[in-house]
Amino acid sequence: MSIVIIIYLLVAGIVAGLLSTTAGLASLVSYPVLLSIGLPPVSANVTNTTSAVFTGFGALFSSQKELKTSPQTTLTVITLTLVGSICGSFLLVTAPATTFEHLVPFLILAAGILMLVPKKNLTKEVGQEHAQSKPALFWKGLAILAVGIYIGYFGASAGMILLAVLTVTIRQTFVVSNAIKNLAILTANLVAMLIYAFTAHIDWGAAIVMGAGFFIGGYLGPIVVRHVSVPLLRRLIAIGAFALAGYFFYTTYL
Template identity: 50%
Template sequence: MTFWIFVYLIGAGIMGGLLASIAGLASLVSYPALLLIGIPPVVANVTNTAGLVLSGIGATTSSSRELKGEGKLVTGLTAITLAGGILGSILLLIEPASTFEHVVPFFILSAGILLLVSGRQADRKDIPRLRDQNKFGLVLKVIGLFLVGAYTGYFGAAGGVIILAILTLSLPQRFAVLNAFKNVMAFMANAVATVIYAFQGKVDWLVVVPLGLGFLIGGYCGPIVVRHVPVKLMRTLIAFAAFGLAAYLFIQAYF
């Protein structure tokens, strides 16, 4: 690895860490960055996931203010996505790379749409607490979080966006707190997936070092940005960036 590629990966990691901890879209930057230096898609994905563990550490540390007093709720939500993450990471190791490349654009497109839709609900004050919600609706939300966890383990790009959308539609907490929940949930799903990938020897650990360093820096800064920057504009810009990434990967996969 040359010095400039090392620096390039740190920069991609910082931008990716910011996007991960702000809206769950790290792979909008980091995944294409890995493809550009010639890393195959599946290896790029699992290497990106390993790097995202550092983003999760940074974001969770920086979100301690928002997480205060929310330990029980966060633990329960995280357990659901963690179970899904184990399933998703196993599926990725079983399914061929061609399948992986062809489904990813649609996941990212869906995530962008969900981000825009959930944004309209971000300022709602009438969402009841989980224990007061309809049981059927709760079951659907649990299934949704499990499936998102599976997707996060399978690919991860924009998985945090989908988690954030479900949380925004389900919980009355303010956006910064929900974003902190998302950071913890995605962090744990990525950590478990990385352990599974490591046993398969598919992670490019040499790339993880500079990428993860950047992720750690960006992940720590993200929650600070969320506290001070207008959220609506941020969500809109990132959603349209997700549409752009989905279109780019769709062209690559089908043409």
């Protein structure tokens, strides 16, 4: 691997890590970059997931304050995404992703729309997840589990989709939801990486170099989220989602 490729992957990793932990849009950068250096699509996908593990560790170090806000909710989200990711990872290596790829543009579009849904006042509700009805908890849990399956099976913009789902399924602020999302994505990606290590081809050289950049960007992301306007950030994420949905729609259907 040449020094130019190393710098290219490192810088791309930093940008992708920052996008991942602020908006869940790392795939706007990381996946195309891996394709551009000659990796086949499936190898680029699993290498991208492996690299993304590092961004989770970076975010973990800088999100301690938010993660202590609601440990029960955090554990529930992590468990559901983890179980889903395991199922999705095995599904990826046993069934082709071609059919599922046709749904991706619509999933990303839906995530963008969810980002524009106004968040009601949480003053009296933060930390009161137990007050929700059992049917509501079931459907919300099922939605998070489904995102976990998506993470393990396809993964593109999974962080953004999970963040969008969390903003409407858990009673926490955007900043806390983002921190929980980052930790959940870390655990899901970590398990997926372990499965891929034995069942798929990971380009470890590219994964480690890009992963170093992911770690730096992942550490900086939560710090940025604390100091920017949440409504503005949500709108920017929605715009990014619509653009990405348009890209996937074009590449899939046209």
